[in-house]
Amino acid sequence: MTLFIGIYAFETFAQKRTHKSVKKFEPEIPEANRYQANKVFLERADSMLSAPVKNPLESYILLMGNIEFSRGDMHLYCDSAHYYDQINSIDAFGNVRMERADNLSGRADQLHYDGRKEVMNLIGNVSITKDNRTLTSQAIDYYVPSNTGKYTSNGRLEDPKNVLTSIVGEYNFNTDNAVFTNNVDLVNSRDNYVIHTNKLLYNTRTNIAKLVEEAEITSDENKIITSNGDYNTATEKANLYVKNGVQPKLFAKDDRTLEGDSIHYDRHTGEGTAIGNVTVNDPKHHAILTGGYGYHNETTHVSYATDKALARIYNKENAKTGERSDTLFFHGDTITTIQEPDKNRVLTATGGVKFYRKDVQGICGHLSFAQRDSILNLYNHPVVWSGERQISSDNEINVHMRDSSSVDWATIPNKGLIVEHLGEIYYNQIYGKYLKAYFEKVTDYYDDGTESSRNELRHADIVGNVKTLFFPMENDSTYNKCVRTESGFLSLDLKEKQEVEKVKMWPEVSGTVIPLYLARKSQLKLDEYQWFDDLRPKSPYEVLNISEMMREMISQPYEILKPKVEEQPKDDDDKYEDNTQETKSLPVNNE
Incomplete structure (x- = not known):
């Protein structure tokens, strides 16, 4: 009786819907080859109703309960x-629910599956998973022949290492290649960083993200900006390249930045190497x-540059780089900066320093x-110039x-020479085993509100085997002896403008005055x-030019000694007045 009522109710429902009732379904063409190209087979359903229409292409069968379709190796429920x-x-x-033999x-x-286009349109809480990779969105178009899913209104791809989100995206489950556009984020929770860009290519098998538009890779410790390159999220290594003249840039966790035409970076070791037009900027130390x-290396705080290496050290942020006197330019074959464990920072330059x-x-x-x-x-044969000295x-x-x-001060611990060019062939000269000079900082102020400083020699002490040669200036500003x-x-x-104020020599002085x-x-x-004026750099970028004469000079052997400095009397005018002699008291040599 119950069965009869159920059949009667079903038929009544079918008549009201103008569908034609079909007997209980049996598998469609059981003996047919299930792997025919783009052929869909109805394998199972609890009930069927057919709806006659004028256009046969618009006719369909209404299926209810425990439905299963097959198409090649794919099954749909x-x-x-x-x-x-x-x-x-x-x-x-x-x-x-759909399943394929490839897991x-x-x-x-x-x-909705369009058999002519071989495309499935999945709507509402959509997820497609293969192995450990899942593509999710509210709407995904799945292209059956290529095994590719696409979304156009916010989606997400997740694998064991990363989560990627974007407005538009597609993922090929055969090749493991994904393309994401519009507000793309790759989140790596293991190493705690995010890649943000407007277009990103990604492979879930290699875990390599290809960066083809401006991208920021941000973590709690550092940041990378680039428009061209790849980032391996498995090894945490990046290869970044210049694009349209814009270089990649690494903002290291120690506040330094690294730029170059190409940058190779390892997040695990903190090492970054750059090739071509390289810049390492250390704003903390100017x-x-x-x-x-x-x-x-942002972990060990070691930086170095080679191949026309140039360092610029500036004192004030408002100084115009390369123009104000408080910017120091220097060059070496290799320039290195190291921060030691006790926070002491050491800078070295080797191989032809200017x-x-x-x-x-x-x-x-x-x-x-x-x-x-x-x-x-x-x-190694150092020479320093300041003005005419x-x-x-x-x-x-x-x-x-x-x-x-x-x-503040400078010393020459082993055999130093000071020479001052007076003009023409005249040079004041001082030589000794040990020299120490004291300087005063003089500041110049400019109309544009900036300022620059220079160093002026104020006092010098020379010890041991001291030799001097001076050309005293006469009242008419000429030299005659x-x-x-x-x-x-x-x-x-010396006083301001580097004019000699006083010269004192002791305890025994010998010399001559020669007209x-x-x-x-x-x-x-x-x-x-x-006198090495030919080797003196005359402009900031001239430090990059190392002549053969300079190479020859620094190739000569030298040794670093720590001589025993002879104990000298204190520079006290009252105590040692009788032991000093002024140059005007020296005998005249009339040879």
């Missing part, structure tokens, strides 16, 4: 469906490092600067910096005299 058997198309509703499965609230090749600032220039074979004690050490040594010169733009002296100690005081009209050329120079 749902609660109800419209089956367009003439055109191999389906409208599926309720608990829609792909999908779910949706609704599905330093910019450039070269053809660069390296920076530096330039408006008020001071120099050359040497090797240079080092330690921030902790503010000592600048120049080794030159200081040189075969071994080393040590300079103590008051700050990044001013010198040469004064040569030898002593154990010498003290020199210039009687002087031979050989008497106008000390035996130790050297």
Whole structure:
């Protein structure tokens, strides 16, 4: 009786819907080959109703309950469906589920399959999964032959390493390639970073993201900006390249930045290498490092540059780089900066070092600067110029910096020479075993509100085997004699504009005064005299030019000694007044 009532109710319902009742369904053509190209087979349904229409292509069968379709190696399940058997198309509703033999499965609230285009339109809470990769959205178009899913209104692709979201995207489950556009984010929760861009190519098998438009890779520790390159999210290595003249840029966790035509970065080690037009910027220490090749490790805080390496150190943010006197340019074959465990920062330059600032220039074979004690050490035939003065040594010169733009004092621990060019063939000269000079910072102010500083020599002490050669200026600003002296100690005081104020020598002084009209050329120079003006850089970027003469000079052997400095009397006018002699008291040589 119950069965009869159920059949009667079903038939009554069917008549009202103008559908024609069909007997209980049996598999469609059971003996047919199920792997025919683009052929859909109805495998199962609890009930069927047919709806006659004028156009056979629009006719469909209404299916209800436990429905299953097959198409090749794919099976489709749902609660109800419209089956367009003439055109191999389906409208599926309720608990829609599909499965393929390649371990792909999908779910949706609704599905439309167009057999002519071989495209499935999945709608409502859509997810398509293969192995451990899942594509989700509210609407996905699934292209059956290519095994590709596409969405156009916000979607998400998730694999074991990353979650990618975008407004528009597509993913090929065969090739594992994905293309995302419009507001793309790749989130890596393991290493805690996000890649944001407007277009990104990604492969779930290699976990490599290709960056083809401007992208930001941001973490709690650093940031990368690039428009061209790839980022391997499995190895955490990036290869970034210049595009349309815009270089990739790494903002390291130690506040330095690395730029170049190409950058290769390893997040695990913190190492970044750059090739071509490289810039390492250290705003915290007011330093910019450039070269053809660069390296920076944000973990060990080591940076270096080679291939026309150039460092620029500036003192004030408002200084115009390269124009104001407080910007120091220096070049070396290799320039390195290191931050030691105790936070001491050490800068070194090797292999033909040249530096330039408006008020001071120099050359040497090797240079080092330690921030902790503010000592600048120049080794291997160093020469330093300031104005018309030159200081040189075969071994080393040590300079103590008051700050990044001013010198406090300088020493030459082994055989130093100071030369001042007076004009024409006349040079004041001082030579000694040990020299120490004291400087004063002088600041110039400009109408545009900026300022620059320079260093002026105020006092010098020379110890051991001191030799001098001076050309005293007469009242009419001419020179008519040469004064040569030898002593154990010498003290020199200068006033503003570097004019000599006082010269003191002690304890025993010998020397001669030679009228210039009687002087031979050989008497106008000390035996130790050297003048290297041809090697002096005359402009900031001239430091990049290392001549063969300079290469030859720094290739000569040298040694770093620590001589025993003779104990000298304190520079006290009252105590040592009787032990000093002024140059005017020296005998005249009339040879």
